[in-house]
Amino acid sequence: MGSRPELVAPPEIFYDDTEARKYTSSSRIIEIQASLSERALELLALPEDDVPKLLLDIGCGSGLSGETISENGHHWIGLDISPSMLNIALEREVEGDLLLSDMGQGLGLRPGVIDGAISISAVQWLCNADRSSHNPRLRLKAFFTSLYKCLSSGAKAVFQLYPQNVAQRELILNAAMNAGFGGGIVVDFPHSSKKRKEFLVLACGQQSMNSSLTIGKTEDEKGFSDHDDEDEDEENHTVCFSDRHRRPFKKQKNNKNGKGREWILRKKEQMRRRGNDVPLDTKYTGRKRKGRF
Amino acid sequence: MRLLTHNMLSSNIRGVVNGFPLRIEAGKVVEKNVEINGDFLKNMFVKIDWKAFVEASQSMGYTELPEEADSSMLDSDEFLNRFHHALLELHLEEGALVCPETGRRFPVSKGIPNMLLHEDEV
Numbered sequence: 001m002g003s004r005p006e007l008v009a010p011p012e013i014f015y016d017d018t019e020a021r022k023y024t025s026s027s028r029i030i031e032i033q034a035s036l037s038e039r040a041l042e043l044l045a046l047p048e049d050d051v052p053k054l055l056l057d058i059g060c061g062s063g064l065s066g067e068t069i070s071e072n073g074h075h076w077i078g079l080d081i082s083p084s085m086l087n088i089a090l091e092r093e094v095e096g097d098l099l100l101s102d103m104g105q106g107l108g109l110r111p112g113v114i115d116g117a118i119s120i121s122a123v124q125w126l127c128n129a130d131r132s133s134h135n136p137r138l139r140l141k142a143f144f145t146s147l148y149k150c151l152s153s154g155a156k157a158v159f160q161l162y163p164q165n166v167a168q169r170e171l172i173l174n175a176a177m178n179a180g181f182g183g184g185i186v187v188d189f190p191h192s193s194k195k196r197k198e199f200l201v202l203a204c205g206q207q208s209m210n211s212s213l214t215i216g217k218t219e220d221e222k223g224f225s226d227h228d229d230e231d232e233d234e235e236n237h238t239v240c241f242s243d244r245h246r247r248p249f250k251k252q253k254n255n256k257n258g259k260g261r262e263w264i265l266r267k268k269e270q271m272r273r274r275g276n277d278v279p280l281d282t283k284y285t286g287r288k289r290k291g292r293f
Numbered sequence: 294m295r296l297l298t299h300n301m302l303s304s305n306i307r308g309v310v311n312g313f314p315l316r317i318e319a320g321k322v323v324e325k326n327v328e329i330n331g332d333f334l335k336n337m338f339v340k341i342d343w344k345a346f347v348e349a350s351q352s353m354g355y356t357e358l359p360e361e362a363d364s365s366m367l368d369s370d371e372f373l374n375r376f377h378h379a380l381l382e383l384h385l386e387e388g389a390l391v392c393p394e395t396g397r398r399f400p401v402s403k404g405i406p407n408m409l410l411h412e413d414e415v
Contacts, residue, residue, distance in 0.1 A: 101408040108305035
């Protein structure tokens, strides 16, 4: 992974005219943003009664995620701190209303009017202190308390985020819990470092979380719940533990037939778990070529 | 910016108790046609602060909304059409929003209100 934009400059400076245009003209980024917002909407689990809702897009940027909301027939209000990104959104004629606003200053919205909120790759910016007056803890608090206030009862908020480390994830989660939200983190593709995506799913009010929501996606569409994740951590833990007591490294047998079919199958399974595209296992897998080649 | 958004916005300057509604200084107003959706309007009606909504639409030059409204009026198509027009089709393109308590102006340019606060207002 390249350098993180958060570490380069504050958002309103990093996303200048050139960077904003680059961001929105890259088909790869557009595709990723669309699939992330699609998934965020799915996690938002709005009631399926075909009534358009009023949603909030926090850190809407050039409106890539907003477009997904419009496609699903909802109205949205987007806010972002970068004027250049908002200008691109204007050029793209997005359907939602745009606000130039800093989420760390709190959202200036009336209580209880918003039906749900999504935010794609934005909240981690709050963890940076870009000015002497910034205090990440206070800014997170201002953001989450004002968000809690403006959401209607039972509404959800879904944030896709790239926390830099465990401490940052904890900081964000604690701020959300202190503001009164319930919920937790859903991890999609937990085995793959490339495709791994984290969503912070928060619910407002007493409504219990739908259990199907807390299931992350994996390559074969088989869900891993948070609980499974814990089990896995334990497993990893035991692996690490037994590592220390492992017998001295045995030299790999290197016969002329290569490493063998079993080894190949094991490696392929491993790559599949990481979310890579791997050819199917067939009777030809691990077979030697004929001599005439 | 539509009146839908205006009706949700309030000023969050530190120390302001009632930052709603923001007064509209209309410079340029444009109209964009949007398809009407009765369900959405009924859903929004309960959330709209009607008095602020009527005042806002008047300051944008649209005066056909009744001063008082209750949910029984939602059955009338004529009312729905007016409500829809004012809520979703009127856009404030240039102008400003003014905080009712402090008089602080939030400029609106190209339809985007600048709600950024100065450091001493947070």
